[in-house]
Amino acid sequence: MAIKGSWYERDSRFIAAHHQPALLLDLALARDLDSHRLLRGSGLFHEDILGGQACISPQQFLQMIDNARRLLDADDSSFLFGQRLLPGHYGAASQALQQAGNLQQALELLVRLRALLSPLLAPRLLLDEQRAYVVWLDACGCGEQRRFLLEASMTALASCSRWLAGERLPWHFEFAHAQPRYIEQYWAHLGEDVAFARQVDVMSLPREYLTRPWPGASLTAGRVAEQQSLAQLQALGFSASLLDRLYAHLRSHIRQTPNLDSVAQAFGMSPATLKRKLGKHDSHFQEQLDLVRKHIALYLYRVKGYSNEEVAAYLQFNDSTNFRRSFKRWTGLSPSALRQLLG
Structure with a gap:
């Protein structure tokens, strides 16, 4: 069945300028930055935000973030932005998120309403017998703004869950990028349970915390707010980005060895159109396919305890040498080196 039009793209104008973009503007104004400099190149003016009606695209929002990073020039900017998100x-x-009855409900809402709550990075929830994992994926081709957004998004979820739970939750944070020079900001805002160069951007905690009741929740009010949010998504015509939809499709069809032609057909477009759309997001099909293969391999190694042969077979590699070569291309590590890293 073709997947037709049920996504947003890098240039889709749907992000309310007086929501998350306004928070970034307020952070800049609090540090005595001129609003015109922050909004330069975004096609947006301060008066547009104050009007409460303007919507901007992910591309415009990313331009604002790029401006903020350069103008603020402070190691804590992303974390302070995240605390407000x-x-x-x-x-x-x-309102729906604020009235969640426990962490599991909050995480499911964050995933379901990600186009409204986290339009630039897509959260995905994974569970095993022991832990819950929130994996953060690039939804719009974030490029150089990816690290800023990861720092902000993980801070946002940790801060929000701490406030709603009434206690600090034992989140463990892993980042794919190398340890930055400003490590003290991670310790100050996320805690010391942080690891870098781990191939995937994920935060996790023991599964027992998912169902602990949260004080102050109003389930009826939360349910009404959730229905209103779903109606808002229906009016928009989408609930996820093109890259997000593509990731989900590739993940669910990975054992059928998907290729550009078959995936383009599933998305109701020509291969040339899919290539063009991915290029608009600074990506290409092989990069997206390799990302999914890497994430599945890491999950099978870490969570399921699969052997090299089992992972290779799951990913439809008949030649173990070819699998090891591909795995090193995805991760920069051999499977044995990865096992050592994961301990």
């Missing part, structure tokens, strides 16, 4: 003041979506 969730549950936020984004209408029904924020």
Whole structure:
């Protein structure tokens, strides 16, 4: 069955300028930066945000973030921005998140309403017998703004869950990028349970914390707010980005050895159109396929305890040498080196 039009793209204008972009603007204004400099190149003016009606695209938002990074020039900017993000003041979506009865409900809402609550990075929830994992994926081709957004998004979820739970939760944070020079900011805002160069951007905690009741929750009000949020998504015509939809499709069809032609057909477009759309997001099909293969391999190694042969077979590699070569291309590590890293 073709997947037609049920996504947003890098240039889709749907992000309310007076929501998350306004938070970034307020952070800049609090540090005495001129609003015109922050908004330069975004096609947006301060008066547009104050009007409460303007919507901008992910591309415009990313331009604002790029400006903020350069103008603020402070190691804590992303973390301070993250502290303001969730549950936020984004209408029904924020209200639904704020009234969640426990962490599991909050995480499921964050995933379901990600176009409203986290439009630039897509959270995905994975569970095993012991732990819950929130994996953060690039939704729009974030490029050089990816690290800023990862720092902000993980801070946002940790801060929000701490506030709603009434206690600090034992989150463990892993980042694919190398340890930055400003490690003290991670310790100050996330805690010391942080690891780098881990191939995937993920935060996790023991599964027992998922169902602990949260004080102050109003399930009825939360349910109404959730229904209002879903109606808002229906009016938009999408609930996820093109890259997000592509990731999910590749993941669910990975054992059928998907290729550009078959995936383009599933998305109701020509291979040339899919290539063009991925290029608009600074990506290409092989990069997206390799990302999914890497994430599945890491999951099978870490969570399922699969052997090299089992992982290779799952990913439809008949030649173990070819699998090891591909795995090193995805990760920069051999499977044995990865096992040592994961301990």
